Amino acid sequence: MKSFRTQAAMIALTGLLGMAQSARADTAPAQSHVGDPISIGDGVSFDPMLDARLRWEDVDAGTKSADAVTLRTRLGFEVKDTHSHLGFLAEAVGTLALDKDYSAFPFAVANNDQYRPALATVADPQTLGLNRLQLQYATKALTLTLGRQRINLDDQRFVGSVGWRQNEQVFDAVRGQVHQGVFDLDATYAIQQHSIYGAYGNPRDYYSGRFVFVNGGVKDGPISLKGFAYLLDYDKTGFINLPSTRGQLDSSQTYGMRFATLLPLSRTVSLGLTGSFARQSNYGNNTRAYNVKYYLGDAALTAHNQTLNAGYELMGADANAVGGTWSMQTPMATLHKFDGWADVFLTTPNAGLGDSYVGLSGKFPKVKALPGLNYAVSYHWFGSDVGNVKFGDEVDASVGFRTRRVNWLVKYASYVAKGFGTDTKKFWLEADYAF
Template sequence: MRKILTVAALAAPLGFAQPALAAPAAPKFGAPVQVGDGFTLDPIIDARLRWEHVDQPTTDADAVTLRLRAGVELKHVSGLSLLVEGEGTLAIGADYNAFPFAVAVKQRRPQFSTIPDPENIDLNRAQIQYKSKAATLTLGRQRINIDDQRWVGSVGWRQNEQTFDAVRGEAKLGPVALDATYAISQRTIFGIDAGRAADFAPGTGPRQHYKGDFVFLNATGKLGPINLRAFSYLLDYDPSFFLANSSQTYGGKATGSFALAKKVKLNLMASYARQSDYGKNPVNYAADYIAGEAGLAVDKLTLTGGYEELGSDRTAAAGASRAVQTPMATLHKLNGWADMFLTTPNKGLRDYYAGVAYKFDGVKALPGLNAAVIWHKFDSDIGHLDYGDEWDASLGFKVKQVAILAKYANYKRHGAADFAGDQDTEKFWLQAEVSF
């Protein structure tokens, strides 16, 4: 693979010298290269070095990990393409627990806090795609990010990416855009060490991937300044230990952006969905999802406030409760960067949040400099539980082709623990990333 990438990056069309013409410029590193009549070869390189620190009452952790994705995409002018991409993660040191579940492998180190970035070598993507102006069809192992990734995403924050073995079709029919996917496997972030059945305790199972029948349906359109989305997600899992995540979710979302004055814009979002059991789920439940957000952008400053509710059904089974779950989402983007709510507590979650972000222009030494601060207040949907609050902050910029990011999260529990893993948690990240 390394030889292929090197050849693809350095190859250039050759021609006979012409006295009246200047020699063609060398191709930019990472740019597509002509390899034949109508064919281009596009190398894919994405490297990320990260230090992550976690501090909790009884454990802590430090992980230094290096992730490299490398591959090639062969394209034809007809719109047909073939993409193959591998992914590998290397850990420098072993002072962290790579798995938040019991598994008999060396990377499971419960004496440390969990940082779910295990060492791993994997086939990340292998897909065939046909793309035209009106439609796109993708078959194979692929990255799927739908809308804001609340329901389906690639979990791009973690070093090992989540991908899907699926067929996906996207098309435009006049003012309406349609997006339909059928997947048979969810390839998780946990990698090869999470894939051997013999390493798991009874009642659990391999977590390298989850098989099942999964359908994602989206339709979008515009009504004046309002963008409308209708969606349906049908998840029918095969693994017995994961059946409770089988669900059907139907809902809609509306977003709009309104100019109030020069360089002043109001952004609004509202969403509602209803989720219930589906397929082989042994729990009979139904619960609501509600979200609303308002943002005021004044030149380079953005103020945001919002509310998100992942509701709970208190009558789910014998007086127990069952909440809305989103097991395919990019969860780090949502409900705080400390990742306390990767699984919604049984009594549900209400997230009240407010934030401020600023983009700095004119800082030549730090192009793209941006900063953000966000505050969250977390409560339950039923039972009047006060879970806690959280402060998040980030600072990012670029040094030539390298993106630098520093992030911080601090979750403070209120009172006794209200769900599994509910504890004071402080996290800090420093990373550098380059991609072509």
């Protein structure tokens, strides 16, 4: 929180965003809303899409710091035909960097001045490109999607869109989803993973390979039981410019199960339970032989819109792996959702990672002055799976609310290193507008 110019830019642009959305709302017809689908024929609709996010992120990580103000805009449309059940979606994305006080990449990028190794990383590079381009057939029982698309599976622990970053992760894939009674099946075959580093993030702008995601199970009343299989086989050339220590080590096969239930204890009190178990081992082009386990257990007690939760997640490690101790990796996950918002553990340490956590969150629907008012606070204790090393502790906190059609977020993370990484503090102020 050190640059007056950065803060001034944030305030000014926030004001412009607010005035823009107010003007659009005031000029819209009384019977409709800005961004509503438009009928263009018998059963055919045109749905414009806009998603704008203005964010200030401040980082203090040991000897490095960063101060980033970025504006991300996604603009697109979707055309649907109710008779044929077909839809076509196209969406572009652009991120504008409003200052240069951060490094957009944690790795060297040729001929790109957004790599600034003296500064801390904020992985929101200035970029412009195609975000999604897909053709979809959708009924209540079957959905088929072909093209560049967003994929979020379960809690996004293994496959997700990394929606926290300004440039999201998308896949070139064919995906089928079947819903029949209490049974669901979700299967995807992808050939490219487009990363958060955007169009100018070579060599990590995208990764090619053969990726299979299968996720299915039953949901009967409050109980959900699923099985999953994720097979990641990265092309050898896809990692040619990455450090040799990584190589093909993200090629893996993961098989597991997930259980979730929500039990009503009274009219205003409920108990949510979630559990997951998986095994991961080397696959495809990965020359390192290893076998590790994954565990998750979480309990959440909700009363009067307030939730107290506690849990434990283990990303296991194999001390007998070929080449030395190796751990579970999830290179397609929405990693910011897990293991603390400071993002110290985006790559699982070789010795594995155990995360014991407790959190309190809630919302206040009766506060009319700040619609959508909500908060979340959590505390994490991190340690290794192999070697019994205490890595560090972290506290995270956030507050969100809405003014007209702008959603606001204030967020903070503080990691205290004990046996891994460096002390890290991060602060965010964000405004979102979408239709």
